Amino acid sequence: MADTYDVIIIGGGPGGYVAAIRAAQLGFKTAVVEKSHLGGICLNWGCIPTKALLRSAEIYHYMQHAKDYGLSADNISFDAAAVVKRSRGVSQQLNTGVGFLMKKNKIDVIWGTAKIMAPGKLSVTAAENPPKGALGAGDYSAKNIIVATGARPRALPGLEPDKKLIWTYFEAMVPEKMPKSLLVMGSGAIGIEFASFFRTMGSEVTVVEVLPQILPVEDAEIAAHARKRFEKQGMKIMTGAKVTGVTKHADSVTAHIEDEKGAKHDITVDRMISAVGVVGNVDGLGLEALGVKIERGIIVTDGLGRTNVPGIWAIGDVAGPPMLAHKAEHEGVICVETIKGLPTHAMDKNKIPGCTYCTPQIASVGLTEKRAKELGREIKVGRFPFVGNGKAIALGEPDGLVKTIFDKATGELLGAHMVGAEVTELIQGFVIAMNLETTEEDLIHAVFPHPTLSEMMHESVLDAYGRVIHT
Template structure:
């Protein structure tokens, strides 16, 4: 095998790509990753990680502002937006460097540049300008197996395209030139609500516009309603069943025309606007058309093991379709590589992929919502437990929250879990494990949860579904 020939080449060094590469190396494959800009992809550099760093700063600031609620005193509380951003970028840089270390540790070649499929099993790479000195770059490469993991980019609406100055994507929202006094957020999915929460906590006047009837449209209706109430209590303005019909750019602000479902319109002026209307897979310019790769609605069509309709060509992560989440991409990468190796693997079960939103309050969920379960014709039992009934939540000063569990009434199978409140993004994995183990209500009711912990709300929610709740 020549220096430019590999067992597996992965196009894209994001969470899906680099995890797939590491697993491939563990299984003995000669492996390379093609990356055009930053190892770690959008997630580590411009998405999941740096946004959590920003939100952590906002959280600490919130606690400092409310020190008296904990019997403490703090004066002169403030923030330096540049320092907040610098910390966030430092966290991202540290993790991206860590991925580079993992590539070296696992003897994975990193080819710096933009890859195009030139023929089955063959790639042409155009060298990247920011390639490290002495690194592999432009040229022709070959592999028995090629995995596409090129991620996604912000979606833009015609006529309301981001300009990086007045209308931002998450890229600009992560590194504002100054702290805006007012902000309009178009879209209330996880990205939109997280940025809305961050900027509102730091004092900006924030308005969120959502075309659907509820914010966080993929979440259970009760959870979304709870979040909306909490955000509005914090001073955020939220318009649902509404759309931004047009935007006028001023010298240093934007004026949006917002039209509601009933046809009424209003103009909202803000310093800056964030377009958070979703993301789309990066499938252009890869040479897919020439090879006859099947796509659908902007994504590469794959089976549950990442295989496309072209032998030896695979796709994982955002380009392989929703949910467009880093942890989904990572798991797909492992499944894909283990399938190539011939190991016995289970196809991806998208019904058991958790979703998390790191606003204040946090939101986490897995499985079917109550409405989706009913639409599917399932007979269900639903349990609920409020944080106000939990000792740890009260001690933390976080008594507002809710855990909701959904069971199949005939089998006792846990088919959905939905949570809002402090640290629920850390709690949800308990329900994810339970669902993967095909746990029933009996198993969960007989499980001993430690006291005092927030996890007891999970237990009580299960008990409530079967008329056995203790603390309400």
């Protein structure tokens, strides 16, 4: 007889485990099906371990520039294996923490791969190395099944990763040694973060982007500022260019590139990273046979997690962009509260922040200047440079920009975009402001502490209205 639950979540990533915890809090008998790692890609192979790598690179950079701070540090070097080991240790610590949260909330973890046989019924095949004594293969039933299977790296025909010469983020995260030269195909958040990491660690890095702008989802002015900083660091960037093919050698790879003018280039590097996006994990779940609507590899939902088949829900990357962990977590909560019958509403995706943890950091929320104009909005734009901020200068981080976009008629904050030190920590101030429907008047009257980087947020608002103080 199948074990019966109120809610079963397929996938133990950020969306899945957060949904499970909220379901347990609401009194549902809950289980999570996970085939390999609690915490999913984000915790084990994405958000968290990459930040650990980038932190090591940041410290290495500061040590190399100790003289700038009146300090001395000689014979600076690094141990690639130790850098990777630290990153993996951070992931392991958090992975263990998620397991603790499952036990604390009395959530069953079923180890294996799930297939939905019918609404309310699924079959699980055993995982390769399940924990001793854990639940595993068998038939299970639940009134509600939530698909939270995440996404995997996209592979382009003829440019498929081979784990040796052409990497995805999996291989890029655990290099046996730092490549002397590297080509990154794609300049989204994943591509740029790895490009930044390997460049800081000494690799010669080339970034190839098919679109005319790196960081395509970001405000053009912010992306242009970031590009100048990257190129100043020695990174080579080719926009409007595409890799048309590769020739593999024993321990290197030659990328055949066509640039924006149609000219052909060959670049030979030790390794290449494919960072051309991700695709939802919808295969093998039995969704097509059940008639679950899928478009462009994404499960279609109503914004509350509900699919077109009663009792089957979907959240996170598999339910569409933006493919971000924090979006998945909030979708999980909304989905479960909807199942419970609580009053809910779909997320406003325009108010979901995006962060890229390269050097310099990039963070944004809301409309870009270009998009606001495309929508026909009359706008006021404010800017404030890091060089005008005392804390930024004291930190030795005078390069950066904070940009704010307001509706001219109403003062509504439409978007905020930043590039520079610690902006990934600053952006939440604007996120809260947008969610509270704050106007420029509220932000102008707010008192920001001194000396902090956050004062630049205030100054950018003042600038939009002709009242800037420190430039």
